[in-house]
Amino acid sequence: MWSVLAVAALLQGCSAQVYEPSKDSRDSPQQAAKNYFGDVKLNHIQVEALKSGGDMGGGNNGYAAVNGENLRWKNGIIPYEFDCSIENLDDAVSAAKAAMAEWEAKTCIRFVKHTNEKFRLRFIRDTHCWGNVGQVSYSRISIGHGCEYQHVMTHEIGHVVGFYHEQNRMDRDDWVNVFWKNIGRFNDAFDKVKNTDSYGVPYDYESIMHYPWSAFSSNGKDTMSPKKPTNGKLPYIELSKDDALQTSKMYNCPKIVADRKRVAKLQHKDDLKLSADPYKSCVDNNKNCPSWAKTGLCSNSQYVMQNCPLSCNAPGCQLNCIDENPYCADWASAGHCQLVAVVRKHCQKSCNSLCKGGNPTTVPPTPPPNTDALKTDRPTDAPTDAPTPPATAPPNTDLPATQVPTQGPTKVPATKLPAKCIDEKTACPAWAKAGFCGNNEQVKILCVKSCDPECNGGKNPPTQVPHTHLPVTTGDAPVTNQPATNPPVTGPVPTSKPTVRNFLGKGVLCLDYNEKCDQWAKEGECESNPGWMRSNCMKACKVTSCDAGVLKPPGACATPLGLAWNGTSTFQLPDSAFHSPANLSPGAGWEAAAMNARLYYPDDYDNLRIGAWCAASHESAKSMDGYVQVDLQEVRTINYIATQGRDKYFERISKFKIKYSSDGVDYKPFQMGGKDKVFDANCDHVTPVLNKFPGSITARYIRVEPWEWNYPCLRMELYGC
Numbered sequence: 001m002w003s004v005l006a007v008a009a010l011l012q013g014c015s016a017q018v019y020e021p022s023k024d025s026r027d028s029p030q031q032a033a034k035n036y037f038g039d040v041k042l043n044h045i046q047v048e049a050l051k052s053g054g055d056m057g058g059g060n061n062g063y064a065a066v067n068g069e070n071l072r073w074k075n076g077i078i079p080y081e082f083d084c085s086i087e088n089l090d091d092a093v094s095a096a097k098a099a100m101a102e103w104e105a106k107t108c109i110r111f112v113k114h115t116n117e118k119f120r121l122r123f124i125r126d127t128h129c130w131g132n133v134g135q136v137s138y139s140r141i142s143i144g145h146g147c148e149y150q151h152v153m154t155h156e157i158g159h160v161v162g163f164y165h166e167q168n169r170m171d172r173d174d175w176v177n178v179f180w181k182n183i184g185r186f187n188d189a190f191d192k193v194k195n196t197d198s199y200g201v202p203y204d205y206e207s208i209m210h211y212p213w214s215a216f217s218s219n220g221k222d223t224m225s226p227k228k229p230t231n232g233k234l235p236y237i238e239l240s241k242d243d244a245l246q247t248s249k250m251y252n253c254p255k256i257v258a259d260r261k262r263v264a265k266l267q268h269k270d271d272l273k274l275s276a277d278p279y280k281s282c283v284d285n286n287k288n289c290p291s292w293a294k295t296g297l298c299s300n301s302q303y304v305m306q307n308c309p310l311s312c313n314a315p316g317c318q319l320n321c322i323d324e325n326p327y328c329a330d331w332a333s334a335g336h337c338q339l340v341a342v343v344r345k346h347c348q349k350s351c352n353s354l355c356k357g358g359n360p361t362t363v364p365p366t367p368p369p370n371t372d373a374l375k376t377d378r379p380t381d382a383p384t385d386a387p388t389p390p391a392t393a394p395p396n397t398d399l400p401a402t403q404v405p406t407q408g409p410t411k412v413p414a415t416k417l418p419a420k421c422i423d424e425k426t427a428c429p430a431w432a433k434a435g436f437c438g439n440n441e442q443v444k445i446l447c448v449k450s451c452d453p454e455c456n457g458g459k460n461p462p463t464q465v466p467h468t469h470l471p472v473t474t475g476d477a478p479v480t481n482q483p484a485t486n487p488p489v490t491g492p493v494p495t496s497k498p499t500v501r502n503f504l505g506k507g508v509l510c511l512d513y514n515e516k517c518d519q520w521a522k523e524g525e526c527e528s529n530p531g532w533m534r535s536n537c538m539k540a541c542k543v544t545s546c547d548a549g550v551l552k553p554p555g556a557c558a559t560p561l562g563l564a565w566n567g568t569s570t571f572q573l574p575d576s577a578f579h580s581p582a583n584l585s586p587g588a589g590w591e592a593a594a595m596n597a598r599l600y601y602p603d604d605y606d607n608l609r610i611g612a613w614c615a616a617s618h619e620s621a622k623s624m625d626g627y628v629q630v631d632l633q634e635v636r637t638i639n640y641i642a643t644q645g646r647d648k649y650f651e652r653i654s655k656f657k658i659k660y661s662s663d664g665v666d667y668k669p670f671q672m673g674g675k676d677k678v679f680d681a682n683c684d685h686v687t688p689v690l691n692k693f694p695g696s697i698t699a700r701y702i703r704v705e706p707w708e709w710n711y712p713c714l715r716m717e718l719y720g721c
C-alpha cells in the first residue's frame with residue numbers, strides 16, 4: 001500500500017530531524033480514499049443514497065445538514081466514550097473534550113458518558129480525522145495523528161451531530177469557485193450532497209464545516225475562493241453563529257431547552273434530592289457486570305467496583321424497576337435519564353434499559369462488530385509511511401459478551417407450570433449458567449430443562465447457591481434478585497475478566513529536537529506556537545505527556561536490560577542482538593526490522609528505520625516466521641516486559657506469547673497452569689504496557705510471538721537483573 005505519494009512524502013520528510021516538520025494546524029483534515037467528502041464515514045444506507053442521488057438523510061432542499069429525524073440524536077444528547085486506543089492520549093482526549101464543551105456552550109447538544117444507551121459516539125484512534133454522519137448504529141470519530149486540535153474535533157463532531165460540509169451544499173456554486181485543477185486526488189471532497197437541508201440558513205463562510213480555501217490542494221494553490229465579500233470571515237476556525245443556528249433548527253433546540261427547563265422545575269417542586277448521589281448512575285457500564293459480580297469480582301476488582309454499581313449491589317443502588325415519581329416518564333422523554341443521576345436512580349422503570357421490556361433478557365445491547373474501523377486510509381498529514389493498514393478488524397475493545405440477566409424473569413402465573421424438561425425461555429441456559437437455578441424459584445420453574453439435573457442426565461452441576469430468601473417483588477416490577485453476597489462456589493467461570501493494563505509512563509521521551517529549543521522556550525514560543533514546540537521541544541517546554549528517560553518498574557531486579565532507545569545514537573544492546581525471520585520492508589529503503597523493536601524508538605528518517613519491528617504481513621505473523629527475539633548477551637533474570645506499538649499511527653499487538661531459551665537452540669513457551677500464557681498487551685500505539693512474569697524467567701534469549709493485533713508492530717524493553 002506504499003503509493004508513489006507515500007514515498008514522495010517520506011523523501012520530503014528526510015530532514016536532519018527525526019520528526020517531520022510541523023504542519024499547519026489549520027490544514028484541512030486531509031483524508032482517506034475510502035472516506036466520502038474527505039473525512040466523512042457513511043453507513044451503507046447513506047452510501048446507497050449517495051450513489052443513486054437519493055435521500056441523504058431526508059428532506060429535499062439540498063443543503064448542508066441531514067434532515068432525517070432518525071439521524072438526529074434524541075433530545076440532542078450524545079452519549080460518548082473514549083476507546084482504549086485513545087484514553088491515554090492526553091492531547092487527543094483534551095481536544096475532544098474542548099470540542100464537546102464548545103458544542104455545549106453554543107448549542108443545545110449535550111454530551112453524557114455512555115452507560116448502556118443503544119446509540120453512542122466512540123472516540124477512537126484510527127489513521128486520519130473522520131466522523132460518521134448523524135446518529136448511526138456505531139458512531140465513531142477518529143482522532144488520528146495530527147487531529148488533536150479543538151477545531152478539528154469540533155468539525156468532526158459536526159458530522160456526528162448531522163452535518164455534511166458547507167462546500168458540499170447544492171448552492172455552493174453561488175458562493176465559491178472551485179479550482180478543480182488545484183485539487184489532488186480528493187475531488188470528491190468537493191462534490192455536492194443532494195437532498196439535504198440547511199433550514200434556510202444562508203451559506204456561511206465561517207462555518208466550522210467549511211474547508212479552508214486551500215483544502216486538498218495538490219500544488220499549494222487555493223482550491224476554492226469566495227465569490228462574495230467574506231467580511232473577514234474565515235472558514236474552519238470555530239463553531240460559527242450560523243452553525244449554531246442551523247443546529248438549533250435541525251434539533252428544534254427551543255423545544256429541547258424548554259423541556260429541560262420544565263423538567264428541572266418539576267424536579268425542584270417534587271423535592272427529589274439532587275444533592276450527593278454517591279453513585280452517579282445506578283447502571284452497569286459493561287455488559288459483563290452481572291457475571292463478574294457473581295464471580296466475586298465486585299470485591300477484588302477496582303474496575304468492576306467502579307463500573308458495575310448495579311450488579312455489585314452498591315449501597316443505595318439496587319435494580320428497582322419502578323418509577324418512584326409520577327414525572328419519571330416525562331423526565332425520561334426529555335432526556336433527563338442521561339443528564340441527571342438522581343433521575344436515573346429513582347426512575348429505573350423509565351430509564352434503565354435493564355428494566356425495559358419487562359424481560360430479563362433485556363441486557364445492554366451488544367454493539368455490532370467493529371468491522372470497518374481500519375479501512376485503508378491516507379494519514380492526516382503528509383507522510384503516508386505507515387505499513388499497510390491491516391485488513392482484519394481490530395480486536396473489539398468491548399469485552400466478550402456473557403449475556404447474563406441481573407434479575408429473574410417477571411411474574412409467572414402459578415398455573416403456567418411447564419412440562420418437565422422444557423425451557424420456556426431462550427435465556428434459560430444463560431440463567432442456569434449464571435446460577436439462577438439455585439436462587440430464583442421462577443427460573444427453576446421456567447427452565448426445568450436447564451435447571452433440573454435429571455433433565456440433563458444428572459450432569460448439571462447442582463446449583464447449591466447459598467441463599468436464604470426469595471426475591472422481594474415490588475408490584476409488577478421484576479424481582480430484584482441480586483446474587484447472594486457470597487458468590488456461589490459452584491457458579492460459572494467467567495468467560496472474560498476486565499483487561500487491566502499496567503502502564504509504564506507515556507512512551508515518548510522528553511527530548512529537544514532542535515538546539516535552539518531552550519532559546520525559543522525562553523522567548524515564549526512554547527505558548528505562542530504550542531503545536532510545533534510541544535512536539536519538537538518537549539524538554540524545553542516542560543511537556544508533561546512524555547517520559548524524562550527510560551523508565552523502570554518499581555522494586556528490585558527491574559533494571560532496563562538495554563533494548564530501549566534512550567534518545568541518543570548509541571544503543572546499549574547492539575542491533576545484532578535482535579532477530580526476526582521476516583519483517584516488513586515498506587519500500588524506499590525503509591525497514592521495519594527486528595533491531596527497531598526498541599521501546600521509545602521513533603521513525604528514524606536519517607537511517608530509514610521504522611520505529612518498531614513489524615511482521616512482514618498478517619500471514620507471516622501467524623506463521624512460524626512471526627516472531628521477534630532479542631539476545632541479552634548473557635543469561636539474565638527477567639521480571640518484566642514492556643511493549644509498545646508503533647509511534648504515531650495505530651499498529652499494535654494486543655496479545656502475545658513468550659518463548660525463552662538459555663542456549664538459543666531450545667525454546668520453551670512461558671506457561672502458567674500447564675498452558676501457554678497469553679499476555680494482554682497494547683490497545684493504543686504508544687503507551688507502554690507492562691507485564692510481569694510470574695516467577696521470573698531465567699534466559700538469554702526472549703522471543704515475542706504476536707497473538708492478536710491490528711497490525712503486528714512492536715517495540716519492547718525487558719527488565720531484570
Ligand SMILES: [Zn+2]
Pocket residue numbers: 029038039040155156159165
Ligand atoms: Zn469533514
